[in-house]
Amino acid sequence: MRPLPNRVPIIRIVNGTFYRHHPNSAAAHPNPPLFSDLTFELPSASSSPHNWCVVGPSLSGKTTLLQVLRGRLLCDPPTARSFPYLATDAVPTRLKAPSRAVQYVGFDAEQGGLGGDGSVTTSAYLSARYESRRELTDFSLKQYLLGDTELNPLQKLPGEDDGAITTHLLDRVVKDLRLSHLLNLPVTFLSNGQGRRARIARALLQKPEVLLLDEPFMGLDPPTVTGLSPLLQSLAEKASPRLVLSARPQDPLPEWITHLIYLRTDCQIGSMGSKEEVLDGLKKYVTGVQKGGLTEDETLPVDTLTDVGRVLSSSLAPSESPDSSKASSHELTPVNSQAEPLVQMEGCKVRYGDKVVLGNWTVETPEGNKEGLDWTVRRGERWGVFGPNGSGKTTIVSLLCSDHPQTYSLPIKLFGRSRLPEPGSGHRPLTFWDIQARIGHSSPEVHQHMPRSLTMRGVIENAWASTFRAKPSLDAAARDKVDAALRWFAPELRPGGAPADGEEESLAWADEYMFGEISFSAQRVALFIRSMIKSPDVVVLDEAFSGMDDAVRDKCTLFLTEGESKTYDDRHQIVDSGVETVRITGLTDRQALICIAHVKEEVPGCVREWMCLPEANTGAPARFGRLDGPLAEDERRWHEVWGFAAT
The missing domain is CATH 3.40.50.300 (P-loop containing nucleotide triphosphate hydrolases)
Structure with missing residues (x-):
């Protein structure tokens, strides 16, 4: 039958x-x-x-x-x-x-x-x-x-509709x-x-x-x-x-x-x-x-396997009245007001025709009402930028990295300078190449545009290039950094994992495998390394750790803050790495970090300042706050950022 x-x-x-x-x-x-x-x-x-x-x-x-x-x-x-x-x-x-x-x-x-x-x-x-x-x-x-x-679509035949x-x-x-x-x-x-x-x-x-x-x-x-x-x-x-x-x-x-x-x-x-x-x-x-x-x-x-089997909860909903004692609708008072501003946005509003995609709000301040986004990032600060999809987070990154054409017409200063000439300032306008040299950037957009034909080494060396396909300009110290990063992340980057015991630790694989041949997770690791290996003034990580499992992500975030000096032991405890010559250090107080993520575990533990953008076109302002510890360690902090309340 x-x-x-x-x-x-x-x-x-x-x-x-x-x-x-x-x-x-x-x-x-x-x-x-x-x-x-x-x-x-x-x-x-x-x-x-x-x-x-x-x-x-x-x-x-x-x-x-x-x-x-x-x-x-x-x-x-x-x-x-x-x-x-x-x-x-x-x-x-x-x-x-x-x-x-x-x-x-x-x-x-x-x-x-x-x-x-x-x-x-x-x-x-x-x-x-x-x-x-x-x-x-x-x-x-x-x-x-x-x-x-x-x-030029072809005409459909009978039965094809x-x-x-x-x-x-x-x-x-x-x-x-x-x-x-x-x-x-x-x-x-x-x-x-x-x-x-x-x-x-x-x-x-x-x-x-x-x-x-x-x-x-x-x-x-x-x-x-x-x-x-x-x-x-x-x-x-x-x-x-x-x-x-x-x-x-x-x-x-x-x-x-x-x-x-x-x-x-x-x-x-x-x-x-x-x-x-x-x-x-x-x-x-x-x-x-x-x-x-x-x-x-x-x-x-x-x-x-520690967290496998957790259930996706639907028991959270946006709170109608976020805790105003923990969040503000205007800029934070800086911890170090003497630190140099690296990013200054004063009333930014981005629109496409009649559609405003960022800054569609008015905020009451002691100086009077202000429209648009006010935001300052200083050296040494570690920012998290949050908000619903479509709230403008990617637009902010495009303004920072000068990919957005409206950067020229908006009240934005990067490294104390404008994109346009300022009469009487004595400073030349900031060029696209100035910005690219001082900002390290990992994002889905960079991932999409990174040439698949570059070798693994070529992707990381691209940090010293002016465009995705330009020839990088590296000195001996930069090459040593690239080698150090490839060795450090060989288990996560090299197809097949790290060399077996007794096998010579060669980096030949980094010149043999193309970016397009490796896994999604390995691609993200390579782009993360590219964003921070040159120690830029500003490191921008836009969903940089999505697609990685816990162990890979934790290794990346530890490397971000400690470089080669720290590692994890078999019990996942942070210990000294024992590296004799540390060629890559973690973030310094001369650098700023801007991280965008939708999962609290993907926010580096060093992030303290935060901004949460509102749902698009609600008229509600961006909210600001300061964390009292790592986001991943306390669900309360995550709820505070999003204005969530348990239902």
């Missing part, structure tokens, strides 16, 4: 092993077997929910496994992977091919623009994002969502993802978080059978996360489409996730099954290692 069509698996893998290159080919890099003898089924329908999440630390292959599920990578034997349900009459013709039926939405910089399919042109330089809309390829968000992003997007479907998706007010904006104007919601919306509008979401909550502000999770839950409950998510071990899991795949660090399955069974097994393993009864598996490090 043949199984009913709705009981046939959408994805079936039976004892399949996967390779990036053909196992008999002479690949330039190692080509180990991935997910050996994998057996997995994603049912088209079942009596109980099957909502899967792939969990694993950096370099464990989360994205790789999702690519396997969508039909990518070589399968051995080829017949081990199939898509039986797509061959049934229950699936429309347009979805017979796995490439259409199984949609993938990732948020790394390999997505080819907003669409990830090359449908939206990516600019060649950062400032293009902020220019006036005047190119034919400056498609609006609505055009992007509807797929109207071809300059069975997947047409109805007005009702479009209205429902954009409302659910809070995109309605952005439909007429060019997609290049969207913030990082808005762009991620747009990618999910685009995928949903294709009405796929399966939607693979690679770390969907990464980089989203807390209010957006608490709103997106219920939306995904409603899709999961209707199985339209079936969802498969990925997450890092420290990421809270939505309550509606029912099944887990936990990956080892060698791209193999560590555990797979119901959420309860997998979490119970992992907790028993951790307890056994900690009590000495079990030997730790080097491919299943215990320190990555």
